[in-house]
Amino acid sequence: MGYENIPWPLIWQATRETLIMLGASLALSVPIGLVVGVLVFLTSPGQFWQQIWVHRLLSLIVNVTRSVPFIIMLIYVMPLTRWLVGTSIGVKGAIPPLVIAAAPFFARLTEIALREVDRGVIEAAEAMGTPRLTIIRRVLLREARTGLIAGITVTAVNLVSYTAMSGVVGGGGLGDLAIRYGYQRFRPDVMAVTVLLLVILVQLLQSFGDRLVRRLSRNQ
Amino acid sequence: MGGIGLIILDNLVKTYGAGKETFTVINHVSLKVEKGEIFGIIGRSGAGKSTLLRCVNLLARPDSGTVTVGGVELTRLNTRELQARRRKIGMIFQHFNLLSTLTARDNVAFPLRLEKMSRQEIRRRADELLELVGMSGHADKYPAQLSGGQKQRVAIARALAAQPDVLLCDEATSALDQETTRSVLALLGDINRKLGVTILLVTHEIEVVRSICDRVAVMHRGEIVEMGRTADLLLKPRHPATRELVQAEDVDVRAWIGGNGGEDGGTIVRVLLSGESAGRPALSEAVRGTSVRFVILHGTVSRIRDVPYGRLTIRFDGPPGETSAVIGRLRDMGWEVESVDGI
Structure with a gap:
């Protein structure tokens, strides 16, 4: 079978769906994960909002959500999804579970990135009388920025692979196309094209992230 | 000196841990630093001197006792008031603690940005401060591109940005080599004379005390065991801990004497x-x-x-x-x- 019969419109449609799911879920999980990650970090022992029980609770929630396989999460949170966006199917229905899976993951990466920030720099900012929200913004997040960008990159790449599973709820996208056409209908050409597109997408994300990290850390 | 004291620490106690594991870091310490002087606190590591210094701007909160700086009792202030007061208490550190993502100029500008100042004003003031510490040529460099002594100079400029009346120095020269130490100490001496900034420093190096301190307190196991004018204390040490610090430099004499x-x-x-x-x-x-x-x-x-x-x-x-x-x-x-x- 040659490549002349490839259903290009379907492939473009799937690419669009993947990009929408990726963009929307990334746009939501990054801020949510960032806030949760900052809270997990700042409530840990020795930090300025030290609250052991809040820290443990948040940490537990993050761990539990991270240990549920995405395919199960997708089905398990359906009632919540329906309540949030009015439907549990299609691209729209796929976004809440994607966020629920990716936000805790990014929260953990945020916490790790913040732990890398020199404690002394935070102390110096405190000694200068810097308000705490300003310390978070202008010291913590700034000093941790390369780690955070690397974290966003990893989260985005993970999201690409999660979107492939969203076909289960009719979310569409490239992964779904690969399963329905490439696998179930024995269309290796479609399979090859979708996989190639996914590889290119991941490559673009990763090299964009890496380049940004390199640029920001040039002088540090 | 019979002044009222710019920094008054009264009966400070600070412990870490709880129950049987409680460890007293600062044990009923009282101290008065006069306006305009350079006061040193010397002691071995673990003597509690860094914690004591951190009590002055309440980076460490004492369990009991009061801290008064410039007539204001810091231990009574709420968070917001304390933040405002801290801006008038500069601090420098052993490891400089500069933001690695900011240039020298932007590091110095950091505290200025907390005040209501225009961008041009901030830049002008930051450049002035860099000039004061002899770092004009390095304004656009990042900390990673500077040597230890240069980083400490930038840190000093940053600490002076908000025109503090007190400068706290936590082992500020301990990470520097001898020659750089000397030049940084000379800079601190200059700042004390020219700007009238009162300096309270903590060190384990007798050289630091010898070269710039007017008065010195010796800390040993959480207590101040001896205090006085630098020359008096170094030349006539009374407490064993002081003797040990002072005489550490001529150990060889004792070896000599033991032999002959x-x-x-x-x-x-x-x-x-x-x-x-x-x-x-x-x-x-x-x-x-x-x-x-x-x-x-x-x-x-x-x-x-x-x-x-x-x-x-x-x-x-x-x-x-x-x-x-x-x-x-x-x-x-x-x-x-x-x-x-x-x-």
């Missing part, structure tokens, strides 16, 4: 001369007309702030009667002579 001490009938003494008496040819005057001869086993001549002093270890050989007469003459001439058995 008195076996041939000589008398070994340690003498201390400071101020005017340091300039006189007292030794040759003292032995004139006697059969006593002397050998200088060890000696250091240096200055503490602006006071020249010398410390010598001398062996006198001669009849005991004459030797004690010689020692008497030295004492008359203002030398302090101490028998080495007393070490």
Whole structure:
């Protein structure tokens, strides 16, 4: 079978769906994960909002959500999804579970990135009388920025692979196309094209992230 | 000094841990630092001196006792008031603690951005400060591109940005080599003189105290065991902890004495001369007309702030009667002579 019969419109449609799911879920999980990650970090022992029980609770929630396989999460949170966006199917229905899976993951990466920030720099900012929200913004997040960008990159790449599973709820996208056409209908050409597109997408994300990290850390 | 004290620490206690594991880091410490002076707190690591320094701006909160800076009792302030007051208390650190993602200029500008100032004003002021610390040529460099001494200079500029009346220095030269230490200390001395900034510093290096401190307190196991004018304290240490710090530099003398001490009938003494008496040819005057001869086993001549002093270890050989007469003459001439058995 040659490549002349490839259903290009379907492939473009799937690419669009993947990009929408990726963009929307990334746009939501990054801020949510960032806030949760900052809270997990700042409530840990020795930090300025030290609250052991809040820290443990948040940490537990993050761990539990991270240990549920995405395919199960997708089905398990359906009632919540329906309540949030009015439907549990299609691209729209796929976004809440994607966020629920990716936000805790990014929260953990945020916490790790913040732990890398020199404690002394935070102390110096405190000694200068810097308000705490300003310390978070202008010291913590700034000093941790390369780690955070690397974290966003990893989260985005993970999201690409999660979107492939969203076909289960009719979310569409490239992964779904690969399963329905490439696998179930024995269309290796479609399979090859979708996989190639996914590889290119991941490559673009990763090299964009890496380049940004390199640029920001040039002088540090 | 009989002033009211710019920094007053009153009966501070600070413990870490809880229950049986409680460890008292600061044990009922009271201290007064006068406006305009350079005050040093010296002690070995773990003596509690860094924690004590952190109590001054409440980076560490004492369990009990009060901290008063410039007439304001910090221990009573709420978070917002404390933040405002902290802007007038500069602080520098052993590891400089500059933001690695900001240039030297932006690091200095950091505290300025907390005030209501225009961008141009901030930039102008930051450049002025960099000039003050001799870093004008490095404004656009990042900390990673600077040497340790240069980083500390930027940190000093940053600490001075909000025109503080107090500068706290936490082992500010401990990560620097000797020569850089000297130049950073000279800069701190300049700042103290030119800007009238009161400096409270913590160190484990006797050299730091010797070269810039007006007064010094010795901290040992969470307590201040001795306090006084630098020259007095260094030349006449009373507490064992002070002696240990001061004498750490002439350990070899003791080794010397241990090997040769008195076996041939000589008398070994340690003498201390400071101020005017340091300039006189007292030794040759003292032995004139006697059969006593002397050998200088060890000696250091240096200055503490602006006071020249010398410390010598001398062996006198001669009849005991004459030797004690010689020692008497030295004492008359203002030398302090101490028998080495007393070490």
